[in-house]
Amino acid sequence: MTVFLNPGEYFVGDEGYRISTLLGSCVSITLWHPERLIGAMSHFVLATRGRTLETPDGRYGDEVLELMIGELAALDIKATDCKAKIFGGGNMFTYQATGTPIDIGKRNGEAARRLLQLHRIPIASESLFGRGHRKIVFDIRTGHVWSRHAEQSLK
Template sequence: MTNTPAIAEVYLRPGDYHFGGPNTRIRTLLGSCVSLVLWHPKARLGGMCHFMLPTRGRPTAQLDGRYGDEAMRLLRAAADSSGTCFSEYQVRVFGGGNMFPTRLPGNRQHIGLQNIAMARFLVAEQGLICHGEHVGGIGHRNLIFDIWSGHLALKQSPPLSISGPSGVSST
């Protein structure tokens, strides 16, 4: 009988991030929020963040993962402390959906699109190459990242219908 290491499951809520080693699976549920997923194929290290807004707009001493620019800095610090070279990480971007397409049909810059733009900016700013993305559209995404293999599982679902006081769906 072999001793297989236990898999640690980490669930990210908005504003959370996690960086870890090979026996880790990270999950999250995204709507208009965005996740940056980092993976180092040789070291079998990786991380994910779940940010809600592109930026806070004012620097503070305490970084907050709810903001894209600060979430990237938190991930970068974790990767740097592992002794790996940040430029060797593969990055992928997920999320940024329009959660209210019937309420904001003409809004070309809903918060999801702003988050996507920030994620792309941050990837370029860090000198990383985006190895894939699944962004925009409508609805939410369930995302699972297995650090030991770099495997990502994604399921996109339409937004839930919103019922008014009479119980009639508005979508």
């Protein structure tokens, strides 16, 4: 069964699932446990909103990683035993009114790296940055993630 993630969503499932999404400046982190064939994938919009007392929100990288780690722990899986992959962080915008580049994608991708390092989750691979969008498909049965990057010029 295939699950499609919209921005701000995440999914944790077993080998019966494939998870897909479409990324621009957003980032997906996949976590895969090779022995248990359990995986998780996020589609976050911004790196952080700053710590608040509000309910964790999948739109923010730091919060969605905590949500995924929590759901994996409920299945008796340590995140440190998973393999991570990171995708997205494309440059989808040209310039703000001030003439400075908007680098949301780069900030998101760098935040994903930092968060995984902070949690001691090994990064197996990544496909980050550049211009344009990516289509991502994560097959939990095999741990493979296919990424199709469609470059676009910025005007």
